[in-house]
Amino acid sequence: MSKIDKLTPEQEALIPVYRDKWIAIGKSCEPCDLEQSKHFARLAYAAAGLECPEKFYLVDSPMAAAKLEVNLRGENPNATNLQTAINNQVFGYHEAGWLSYYEFMLEVVGIKECEKLEGLIGLAKNCGWWSPYDDCVIFQHRHSELHTDDNFRLHNESGPAVRYRDGYSVWAIDGIRVNEKIVMRPETLTVQEINAESNQDVRSIMINRFGWARYLQESKAECIDYRDNEVEGTKEALYKSPLGGMRLVVTCPTGRIFALGLEDGVKTCAEAQVWLGGGRKFNVIGRT
Amino acid sequence: MKSLRNKIFACRYDVHRVNLDDETIHHIELNTTHKVWDACDPTHEEVFFNILDDCWKEPLDNHNYQDIITASV
Numbered sequence: 001m002s003k004i005d006k007l008t009p010e011q012e013a014l015i016p017v018y019r020d021k022w023i024a025i026g027k028s029c030e031p032c033d034l035e036q037s038k039h040f041a042r043l044a045y046a047a048a049g050l051e052c053p054e055k056f057y058l059v060d061s062p063m064a065a066a067k068l069e070v071n072l073r074g075e076n077p078n079a080t081n082l083q084t085a086i087n088n089q090v091f092g093y094h095e096a097g098w099l100s101y102y103e104f105m106l107e108v109v110g111i112k113e114c115e116k117l118e119g120l121i122g123l124a125k126n127c128g129w130w131s132p133y134d135d136c137v138i139f140q141h142r143h144s145e146l147h148t149d150d151n152f153r154l155h156n157e158s159g160p161a162v163r164y165r166d167g168y169s170v171w172a173i174d175g176i177r178v179n180e181k182i183v184m185r186p187e188t189l190t191v192q193e194i195n196a197e198s199n200q201d202v203r204s205i206m207i208n209r210f211g212w213a214r215y216l217q218e219s220k221a222e223c224i225d226y227r228d229n230e231v232e233g234t235k236e237a238l239y240k241s242p243l244g245g246m247r248l249v250v251t252c253p254t255g256r257i258f259a260l261g262l263e264d265g266v267k268t269c270a271e272a273q274v275w276l277g278g279g280r281k282f283n284v285i286g287r288t
Numbered sequence: 289m290k291s292l293r294n295k296i297f298a299c300r301y302d303v304h305r306v307n308l309d310d311e312t313i314h315h316i317e318l319n320t321t322h323k324v325w326d327a328c329d330p331t332h333e334e335v336f337f338n339i340l341d342d343c344w345k346e347p348l349d350n351h352n353y354q355d356i357i358t359a360s361v
Contacts, residue, residue, distance in 0.1 A: 005309040007316075015319045022320070026328030048295045062339050073289050082343040086336075088291040094332035097325030102300070104320050111307060116299040134290040143335075152327045154334050162335055170338045177334055 004109065014108050022100030025093050025125055027148075031165070032127040032141045034058055040126060041137050044119025055136035061164035062089060062129050065138045069131060089131045092124045093142060099124050141165050149174065157183060173209075176201045186210050191219045195243065203243070212259025213249050216241065225268045236269040238262075248272040 007015075038056060045052035059065050066085035067077060075081045103121050106114035123130060128140035145163035147156035153175025154161035160169035160180075171183050181188065182202075186209030194210060197203040207215050215221075216239045224246075226237040235251040246262040248269065266272050 003309055004307050005312055007312065015316065019320050019323045022324045023327040026324060027331070044296055045292075047299045048292070050292060050295060062335070063342065066339070066343070069289070079343040083340055086339055086343065088293050090293055090296065091332060091336075094328060094335070096328045097321045098300075100324045101317055101321040104316060105308075109308070109316075120296070120300070132292040132296050134292060136289070146331060148331065152330050154331060162331065170335055172334060175330060175334070177338055 007109070011108050015104065018100055018104045018108070022096040022103070026096035027146055028093060028142055029144050029146055030142060031144075032058060032139050034127075034139065036126040037123060037130070037139045038137075040119045040122030041130070041132070041139075042119070044123060045132065047116040047119055050134075053133070053135050053137060057136060057138045058141070059138060060141050060166035061143075061168040062086060062140060063168050064164075064166055065089060065129065065131055065140050068138060069133075072136070085131075088133075089129045089140075090120075090123070091129050092120075092127060094129065095120075096124060151175070159183070173205050176205055178202055178205055182206055182209055191215065195219070212247060213257045216247060216249065216259065221247075227269045229269070229273075236272070238266065238269050238272055246272070248276070 034056075041056075042052040057065075057068060059068055063082075066082045066089075069085035069088065070077045070081045073081075099117070099121050102114045102117045105111040106117070106121075128142040130140060131138040141164070143162050144165050145160065147154065147159070147161045149155040154170065154172035154177070155174055156171075157173060160183075161172040162170040169180070171178050171180050173183065182205060186206070189206055189210045194203060194206045194215065197206060219242050221239040221241050224238040224240055226235075228234075229236050233253045237249045239247045239249060241247055244264075246264060246266050248260045248262055248266075250258045250260065252258070260272075260276060262272050262275055266275055
């Protein structure tokens with residue numbers, strides 16, 4: 001067979017089809033198809049020259065699979081053993097990236113060598129993560145809920161961003177992992193908890209959820225300047241945060257309150273307005 | 289109970305390079321692997337590291353495996 005150095009127009013047209021198909025596989029929340037998973041596991045073992053055991057388990061989440069492995073081994077369920085069990089798992093549908101490429105090579109380009117991967121490809125389409133052993137196979141259901149933003153980052157402000165059928169959950173806002181309390185009960189956070197958070201991204205989310213105005217008040221932030229902005233119809237106060245950084249707290253005529261971040265060195269509300277306007281000094285002659 | 293993860297994975301390496309030139313491979317990779325990766329990997333990564341972190345939070349002496357043991361199929 002001669003070397004292929006260019007795709008045909010028909011092959012080229014199928015690239016976005018495979019891309020979208022595999023993105024859907026990677027984000028699937030469907031339960032495991034057990035019989036199909038067994039079938040493709042046998043193919044995966046055979047492709048590696050191994051005999052597939054006939055003992056199968058099906059669990060709800062990666063953590064459940066790790067606990068099961070540790071238990072079957074009769075090991076102490078400590079962190080090290082659980083992490084080893086996690087590292088023994090195959091990520092299946094979460095490895096959609098490279099599997100999409102091989103399926104395209106197999107089905108569209110006709111590279112027969114890729115038939116060796118039919119087992120792994122089939123498992124990605126039919127179950128969640130899975131674990132191959134010499135004496136059993138542990139399959140998992142996929143997650144049952146997945147919430148992301150437009151940039152595919154995990155994001156949910158009203159519940160877990162990822163949830164499995166046994167309740168195991170991952171909480172995240174703007175792609176940053178946080179805890180349940182930050183998402184579901186931010187009003188119960190305390191200034192002490194916020195200040196003790198060492199991860200700056202998490203701390204920023206905590207303050208946003210808690211409310212900047214409340215945070216500045218309860219943390220006894222220093223008020224540097226304040227004014228009634230008669231042109232804008234707003235009340236403004238410039239604060240120096242105890243964690244560093246400056247904030248201009250603006251109360252609109254509607255009652256809404258904004259806390260706008262500023263660079264250090266701003267000393268007055270008027271300077272803050274100039275800085276927020278991109279450094280341009282302008283004269284407001286009226287407002288709509 | 290021996291993990292066969294690495295052996296199962298071994299068959300993936302370079303099976304595609306037999307009949308394609310590098311430029312075509314790169315073109316397909318950019319438009320399949322990379323695009324799908326961008327969409328799906330943030331979830332994979334955050335779930336993975338969340339679980340690793342949670343391994344350290346699990347109580348060591350209060351595991352009830354009954355619900356898991358019944359998962360044998």
